[in-house]
Amino acid sequence: MTVRVGILGATGAVGQRFIQLLDGHPTFEIGALTASKASAGKTYKEAAKWRVSTPIPEDVAEIVVGRTDPADVPDDIDLLFSSLPSGVAAEVEPQFLEEGFVISSNSSNDRMAEDVPLTIPEINGDHLGLIEVQRDNRGWDGALIKNPNCSTITMVPTLAALDEFGLDRVHVTTLQAVSGAGYSGVTSMEIIDNAIPHIGGEEPKMETESRKLLGSFDGAELSMHGAEVNASCNRIPTLDGHLESVFVDLADDVTPEDARNAMENYPGIDLPSAPEQLIHVFGEDQPDRPQPRLDRDRENGMQISAGGITETPQGLKYNCLAHNTVRGAAGASVLNGELLVEEGWI
Amino acid sequence: MTVRVGILGATGAVGQRFIQLLDGHPTFEIGALTASKASAGKTYKEAAKWRVSTPIPEDVAEIVVGRTDPADVPDDIDLLFSSLPSGVAAEVEPQFLEEGFVISSNSSNDRMAEDVPLTIPEINGDHLGLIEVQRDNRGWDGALIKNPNCSTITMVPTLAALDEFGLDRVHVTTLQAVSGAGYSGVTSMEIIDNAIPHIGGEEPKMETESRKLLGSFDGAELSMHGAEVNASCNRIPTLDGHLESVFVDLADDVTPEDARNAMENYPGIDLPSAPEQLIHVFGEDQPDRPQPRLDRDRENGMQISAGGITETPQGLKYNCLAHNTVRGAAGASVLNGELLVEEGWI
Amino acid sequence: MTVRVGILGATGAVGQRFIQLLDGHPTFEIGALTASKASAGKTYKEAAKWRVSTPIPEDVAEIVVGRTDPADVPDDIDLLFSSLPSGVAAEVEPQFLEEGFVISSNSSNDRMAEDVPLTIPEINGDHLGLIEVQRDNRGWDGALIKNPNCSTITMVPTLAALDEFGLDRVHVTTLQAVSGAGYSGVTSMEIIDNAIPHIGGEEPKMETESRKLLGSFDGAELSMHGAEVNASCNRIPTLDGHLESVFVDLADDVTPEDARNAMENYPGIDLPSAPEQLIHVFGEDQPDRPQPRLDRDRENGMQISAGGITETPQGLKYNCLAHNTVRGAAGASVLNGELLVEEGWI
Amino acid sequence: MTVRVGILGATGAVGQRFIQLLDGHPTFEIGALTASKASAGKTYKEAAKWRVSTPIPEDVAEIVVGRTDPADVPDDIDLLFSSLPSGVAAEVEPQFLEEGFVISSNSSNDRMAEDVPLTIPEINGDHLGLIEVQRDNRGWDGALIKNPNCSTITMVPTLAALDEFGLDRVHVTTLQAVSGAGYSGVTSMEIIDNAIPHIGGEEPKMETESRKLLGSFDGAELSMHGAEVNASCNRIPTLDGHLESVFVDLADDVTPEDARNAMENYPGIDLPSAPEQLIHVFGEDQPDRPQPRLDRDRENGMQISAGGITETPQGLKYNCLAHNTVRGAAGASVLNGELLVEEGWI
Incomplete structure (x- = not known):
């Protein structure tokens, strides 16, 4: 089983960690990368100032970066990882959620919202049940889960x-x-x-x-x-x-x-x-x-x-x-994404 | 008024701070420096690997370093500062105290002894009164006070x-x-x-x-x-x-x-x-x-x-x-020494 | 003798060093500080994020910062120190020079110009003679001298x-x-x-x-x-x-x-x-x-x-x-300023 | 083909790198570890203060460390790696060479000797020919090669x-x-x-x-x-x-x-x-x-x-x-060891 994933804010420090961690992942396959307007239209290799000590995965290097806008993300993407600055995320994540996307987000906005699961899979995976509450409250087809700081x-x-x-x-x-x-x-x-x-x-x-x-x-x-x-x-x-x-x-x-x-x-x-x-x-x-x-x-x-x-x-x-940038950021979101798949939310 | 002081363990890191802090001191004048056997007999300049960013005071540079032994410290020394390793201090400080020397010590031995004042002048200068208890208990002519860690x-x-x-x-x-x-x-x-x-x-x-x-x-x-x-x-x-x-x-x-x-x-x-x-x-x-x-x-x-x-x-x-090496070590001992003078113990 | 000086770009890292070095200077007295528009109108204390380990001199703290524009610098200023980014300096320094100001500049623009003295007072103070050439060439009443990188x-x-x-x-x-x-x-x-x-x-x-x-x-x-x-x-x-x-x-x-x-x-x-x-x-x-x-x-x-x-x-x-920020930047400009005074250019 | 190797000076920083690099090596198998007297008789796990970020290989952890003496190294060891301090190596390496051991050494002694190959396999592997000269000169059955600083x-x-x-x-x-x-x-x-x-x-x-x-x-x-x-x-x-x-x-x-x-x-x-x-x-x-x-x-x-x-x-x-500690030390010696095997000296 392959799950097509996208990364919102793919050129930043946490975005680069996502790409490093997803390289060779057994289930997740990167299908979309977004960044700010200045980067949109470039290949990832051109757009990102790569600072991780392992090289950019070759297939990712050639992906053309889109804007962080639902219109720029293909429909076959099953799961989005988000490492946007929280101010941007607060504005943009709802747009994706309305379009039905499922987001495993590292951004700090909405972490304490009553209907947003804040999860560490080993600790409180059952909180995913809040997604039902969230959908009732917000009328979203998608789902938003957060990992902690x-x-x-x-x-x-x-x-x-x-x-x-x-x-x-x-x-x-x-x-x-x-x-x-x-x-x-x-x-x-x-x-x-x-x-x-x-x-x-x-x-x-x-x-x-x-x-x-x-x-x-x-x-x-x-x-x-x-x-x-x-x-x-x-x-x-x-x-x-x-x-x-x-x-x-x-x-x-x-x-x-x-x-x-x-x-x-x-x-x-x-x-x-x-x-x-x-x-x-x-x-x-x-x-x-x-x-x-x-x-x-x-x-x-x-x-x-x-x-x-x-x-x-x-x-x-x-x-x-x-x-802090693996277990505490990108790795935490990836693990939450794996939990979403395991529990049948994707 | 001039008080002649000596430094036990003068070549170490805290010893060097003592020398830096005492340079130009209004009351204290360095009259004796001691160190380990390997250094004894050399001038301070030769004995110490000086690592403080200000230069060695010229008069101190030429002082001949003695052994850390009461026999090597002249009688006209009114006050000793000690920055010996605590194991050495535990053995040597009593020898000086028996000979009647007053020691303001930064070494950690005896800090918690019931009859040894552990003082920060601004906080608990009145604890100096323990010196009487100490003299009664130990039969010393001298006096030992400590500054904290x-x-x-x-x-x-x-x-x-x-x-x-x-x-x-x-x-x-x-x-x-x-x-x-x-x-x-x-x-x-x-x-x-x-x-x-x-x-x-x-x-x-x-x-x-x-x-x-x-x-x-x-x-x-x-x-x-x-x-x-x-x-x-x-x-x-x-x-x-x-x-x-x-x-x-x-x-x-x-x-x-x-x-x-x-x-x-x-x-x-x-x-x-x-x-x-x-x-x-x-x-x-x-x-x-x-x-x-x-x-x-x-x-x-x-x-x-x-x-x-x-x-x-x-x-x-x-x-x-x-x-930590000024207020927390050498400076703390110097301030305790000033308190001893002020309170008439020297 | 007192020389009134101004600092162009006073809030930056080198600007702060100028202020630190001029504190207590025997000849130079700070009479004007300029910075970008965002800082103009504020007191220096408000405008600068002070990062030097000595405190802001009290009299300087209350000076109101002006824009980096000749109109904002009083006529009684005899000498300007400049630590502007070179791009800004290339545009702004000529405006001040046309108004007759003398500038001792740390900015890298024009250092290699044939008619601009690049000086270290101990090495090539005689190069100040180029100021005559400069005035002939450029028609300036003022004078521009540079210190090296x-x-x-x-x-x-x-x-x-x-x-x-x-x-x-x-x-x-x-x-x-x-x-x-x-x-x-x-x-x-x-x-x-x-x-x-x-x-x-x-x-x-x-x-x-x-x-x-x-x-x-x-x-x-x-x-x-x-x-x-x-x-x-x-x-x-x-x-x-x-x-x-x-x-x-x-x-x-x-x-x-x-x-x-x-x-x-x-x-x-x-x-x-x-x-x-x-x-x-x-x-x-x-x-x-x-x-x-x-x-x-x-x-x-x-x-x-x-x-x-x-x-x-x-x-x-x-x-x-x-x-590098004293002898290599602010201190170098101050020394050049002292040479200008000594040699009678101010 | 398996080559049994020993490490002289196995507990030090370079010694630990040897062990890390040899873990999973296709040809070399660690059969002996030596260190100073204080460590001899302990398991490697006890003797070494392990500071490499990957864990001690389990089989190595239990090897009992011997003294750095030919008597403590079994005869079935085909190749020794040496990362001894140069003073120690100058004294001890000849003892092993007389006993017929082949040593690929990182220690700096004898690097410039006329009959000792100093080699980087990619650069000057042909210098191994000096081993013949060395054996003629010194009467050793073994062989000593060095890698550079x-x-x-x-x-x-x-x-x-x-x-x-x-x-x-x-x-x-x-x-x-x-x-x-x-x-x-x-x-x-x-x-x-x-x-x-x-x-x-x-x-x-x-x-x-x-x-x-x-x-x-x-x-x-x-x-x-x-x-x-x-x-x-x-x-x-x-x-x-x-x-x-x-x-x-x-x-x-x-x-x-x-x-x-x-x-x-x-x-x-x-x-x-x-x-x-x-x-x-x-x-x-x-x-x-x-x-x-x-x-x-x-x-x-x-x-x-x-x-x-x-x-x-x-x-x-x-x-x-x-x-510097891989290509510049332990890795260099291992590569030289591989060259010795490849060229038939072992």
Whole structure:
């Protein structure tokens, strides 16, 4: 079975990651690429300033880029991936949805909308049921699903694993890589020999998206998880891989060993881009792991890493890490697309 | 008035900072430098691989380095600064104390001893009274005082300022500069394009030293502050300046404005190396400050910076920063030395 | 004596350096600041995103920024410094010159024009005589002088010192700091863990400007120096300070000691911003110097450093370094301005 | 056919690369690992602090490490790879050679010995004939061949390709990655926001090894190439990949197009680890390539990249790049080992 896919915003940093990840994909075949007017009409090779270290797949290089407009996307496209800037996405995604397209989107608009599934397949695939609500509400033939922000997705799998112990409060501080801001988002003069204790809009995203992802869906309505989540976000001079320091208050008494088992045994999912094991946990013999450069590429960048699990007076502290432009962006959307296919929405 | 001072461990990274900070000091005059056997007998210029960006003061360059042994330090030295490795200090400092020397030490040994003052002059200068207890206990003619760890000192002034609001719980995550590990402590292959979520022994130091610094001394005994402090420590690729993300639970309802006022108005101290204002606070118009490279040198590296103060469900979150080898090491010891003089202990 | 000066393009990276360097200047007093339309009418504090680590001088902070137009610059301004983008400067500088303003410009346009002095005061101050030629040619009441490109100025003083030995061929490779491209010129994703072997237009600038600077002026015409100069320019992950590896073919047999003496004794100039000694030379006991971070700030960033002088079959090789936004940009223009005053052109 | 190989100095940075590169090798099978006394007797997993981003191959992890002594290496080992420190290698390699072992060594000792082949298989495989001379001279049953220094091997293939145009003089400046100094060779405090214009002993290596590699072997004696080679070596803050700026004087008139053709068409070799094409050349549409991070991994790190080819008054200038610990160290030794097998020396 082959699913024809398109990429909205194909020339940007996340767009390039989509193309890299879809190269050789068992199910998805790229059939359309869109970008801004300036790029439309050019071949992808001409339009994109390719910055990924693997070469442009040859067949993709020659695809002629269209405008980001439903009129420019052929009808045989079954699934769209979107990595548009959120302002553009807020305007354009509805146009595609009205035309009946299904979109797995990485853009941040509408993530917190009550009728839009925000999903990590291993965590809350059942939230896809919201698509019915969405279609009722909006009158769309298509469907819109979102993946969370890169900083959120790094932490939520570990919280999901610990939820059985009575997750109550979370304090998380991030050490985020520059690629999270896009290719030109952070200048070298800002970040060399430096760190920046602020990423616009990031902290509220982590605080609300986490509770939606961990929330429960009763078939009609979604309830947010009751935990209190406090986030502080920082940019540091790493290229890829967000590292996060997490403190959790838990209702139960939990040993680091319990927590480790819960994380390592958290069930994965059988989808082409999913890692064999969702969370890799480093033990106390490797207290200095995970590290961004050494661990971001585990299982093709789709595995979460955790380590340094230690008891605190009211719970635990630990570190976690994920590849922010793979597991945290393009890879997350691709995995959501695979879930849509698996669950019969496409 | 001139006080003759000596530096134990004068050739190391912190030792070099001592020499830089004491150059032109109004009261302190360097009269003795010690180092390991390999260096003893050489001029300081020959013995030290000087790595500070300002040149070696000319008079210091020609001082002949002695062994770190009381026999090699002249009697006219009134005050010793120590930046020895803690293992060495634990063995050697008592030898000097028995001979009657007064030591302002940056080494981590004995910081948590019940009869050793751990002081930041602006915060808990009254703890110097412990010297009497110490002399009674140990039979020393000299006196030993310690300054806290660089990561501790970055945060504690802000906690002290907020203590009036009922400080209850603290969650702090550090983003620490490589100089904190000494000149050769972090290799370039470890840290370029990376971060390390572990610094040996650092988290317990922050958790206990903070409570001692904020504790109260009744003239006979020291009580630890009752707050719960949870720390997670990380190394990042910056040269100097520790940045920390802090969450505090407070008993009172406190606005960011209240907190800012409390920090900005926290009383300073009138000592030669003290900053005019202890804590500089960046307002909401500069949410991306403090930053290590831009703010570590405020007031000759002796001022603490804070910013990003924001309400949370149970208190506040904010960031703080200090120069780790100035305010957090050599400068802290020098300031403690100035306090000893001011208070008549020398 | 006080000279009222204005800065064209005052909000950019070099503009900010001008303001920092002019703070406390014995002769120059800032009387006008210009920027693009978007900034005009605002106070400097509002208009500039200040990124220098020292604070904005208080009196400058409140100056209202004008447009970069002669109509917006008061008549009592005696001297203008220009750090406009070269395209803008090519259009706007002539307008100011026609109005009679004297400009010491860092912009690259017109540097190689036959009637425009390109000067380093210590090297070729006599080229100022070209101003007469310029006035005859162009009918300007004002005067335009230029300082060279930051990569050129790093090397040329060392070549000038060696010229007495018969300078014949030069091969220079640069390792340039990111600040040379302006605040947003190099993104972090381009340069972390990387180097870029190309800086647009830089190599021809070094090859031609060097020969003009070393050329001779007979009172009427300028002759280029006859040496062959070959340049290869690279960007590396340093913030400030260009390091350059130079090979020179010399007609005479020259020892490293001869070369060192020639460089160290090359005559300086008595101007407020000039370093006491033009070139500091590291000897064979410090073969790993100069280094950008350790040596860029020598003599307030105005001194050139050299080191590693070694014989080669046909001459010598050595390294040299200068602070690219001080000696290589704003400081170079200020020094040229001081020369204009000294020589009576203002 | 399977060849049993051993690695001398298996726990170091290059040793780890050997193990990574030999994992899945079609011919070579690891049968022995040696290290210092402190590691002997431990499994490799215990002895090595593994820092490569791919995991330790499972079968290698359990090999018990021996001392670096012929007595600890089984007789069935056909080929040894050596990445010992040169001082150690100078003492130990002869002991193995006397016992009849064949060594493909990356250590710098004996590279310039008249009877030791210094080879890059694509360039001068015929120099293996020196083994006969070596055996005559030294009375060894074994054989010792060396690969050049990492900075040398980056440039020499491009020089070999240009030699047909009358290679006369070379001026090369390197921008070398920190991994070239080993895991702890460059501290973070030395290199962040910095560059170091000196690498001990590196420049003479480049100047002499290049001429030996390009020299000719008449079956009895090796003649050095007559070109003059001048090198200036710098360390910069990149992890892997040496970038070099090269100027060549050529007897013939050569266009960049001629040079590009010569480089791209320079014959490769049919060995398992050899790249399909020895030199990849970037054209004038990509003047900012090669770059270390983007290009060091081409063809598994075994391809040389070149770019920026430009005419100069007496020849050409260009840039070249290679992965210093793959093509420049472990990969070079493995390829030499493959050549030894292919040519029947094993």
